[in-house]
Amino acid sequence: MIIDTHCHLDDARYKDDIDEVITRAKAEGINRFIIPGADPQTLERAVELSELYDEVYFAVGVHPYDAQNYDKSFLEKFVSHPKCVAIGECGLDYFRLPESEEKIKEEKALQKRIFIEQIMWAKELKLPLIVHVRDSSEDSFSILNEYAGEEGGVLHCYNANEVLLKLSSKNFYYGIGGVLTFKNAKKLINVYPKIPKERLVLETDAPYLTPHPYRGKRNEPSYIAYIVGKMENLSSVEENVIARETTENAKRLFFKIT
Numbered sequence: 001m002i003i004d005t006h007c008h009l010d011d012a013r014y015k016d017d018i019d020e021v022i023t024r025a026k027a028e029g030i031n032r033f034i035i036p037g038a039d040p041q042t043l044e045r046a047v048e049l050s051e052l053y054d055e056v057y058f059a060v061g062v063h064p065y066d067a068q069n070y071d072k073s074f075l076e077k078f079v080s081h082p083k084c085v086a087i088g089e090c091g092l093d094y095f096r097l098p099e100s101e102e103k104i105k106e107e108k109a110l111q112k113r114i115f116i117e118q119i120m121w122a123k124e125l126k127l128p129l130i131v132h133v134r135d136s137s138e139d140s141f142s143i144l145n146e147y148a149g150e151e152g153g154v155l156h157c158y159n160a161n162e163v164l165l166k167l168s169s170k171n172f173y174y175g176i177g178g179v180l181t182f183k184n185a186k187k188l189i190n191v192y193p194k195i196p197k198e199r200l201v202l203e204t205d206a207p208y209l210t211p212h213p214y215r216g217k218r219n220e221p222s223y224i225a226y227i228v229g230k231m232e233n234l235s236s237v238e239e240n241v242i243a244r245e246t247t248e249n250a251k252r253l254f255f256k257i258t
C-alpha cells in the first residue's frame with residue numbers, strides 16, 4: 001500500500017478520466033490519496049470525489065497564491081467532513097513576487113497573515129498542516145517554529161534549504177515528489193539523505209511536477225513509482241521498504257494510525 005499525500009485530483013484536467021487515473025494508480029499499489037485544498041473553487045469537487053471513492057481524502061485550505069481569497073466562513077463548512085484530514089495547502093511562496101518594494105512587502109505580509117491564520121485554525125481543530133514552501137525557507141521556518149501545534153504537518157514543494165529540517169523535532173514530515181527525478185534537482189538531492197526516514201512521505205503534486213521521463217506531461221499518482229525508484233537509487237533502501245515506511249509515516253501523520 002502506498003499513499004499519495006498530495007495530488008490535486010479535483011483539478012479540471014482530470015474531469016474526463018478520473019476513474020482511469022485512480023484505476024491506474026491502484027494498479028501501481030497506490031490506494032490512498034489526499035487532495036490538498038488550494039483553490040476554494042474546486043473544494044466541492046474534492047468533497048465529491050472523497051464521497052465517490054473510499055480511497056480519496058481531502059484537506060481544506062488556501063494556497064499562498066490565493067491568500068486574498070481566504071474566507072474562513074466558507075471553508076468552515078468542509079472541515080467537519082469525516083474525510084477532511086488536514087489544513088492546507090497553506091504557506092509562503094516568494095517565487096512570483098510583484099515588482100515594487102512596497103508591493104513585495106504587502107504581498108509577503110498578506111501571505112504571512114493568512115498562513116498564520118490557517119496554522120492557528122489547524123491547532124484548534126487538532127489537524128496536521130500541509131505546508132507549501134517555495135523560496136521562503138527562513139520565513140516559513142520561523143512562523144512554523146513559533147505557531148505550529150503538536151499535530152505538525154508535512155512540508156510540500158521541498159526546494160527548501162536545511163533550516164526546515166529542524167522542524168522534524170516539531171512533528172513535521174517531508175513530502176518527496178517528482179522534483180527528485182529532475183536533472184537540476186541538486187538541492188533536494190543533497191538534502192534528501194539528511195531527512196530522517198521516519199519523516200519521509202510520498203507526494204506527486206499531480207497534475208504538476210511530473211517526474212522524469214514524463215516531465216512536461218500531465219502528472220498523475222501512478223507515476224509515484226518513478227519517485228520511489230529514484231529514492232532507491234539515492235539511498236540503496238529497497239523500493240518495497242521505502243513504500244512501507246512512507247506509508248507508515250503518512251498513516252501516523254494523517255490518520256493517527258501507529
Ligand SMILES: [Zn+2]
Nearest residue numbers: 006036089205
Ligand atoms: Zn500542491
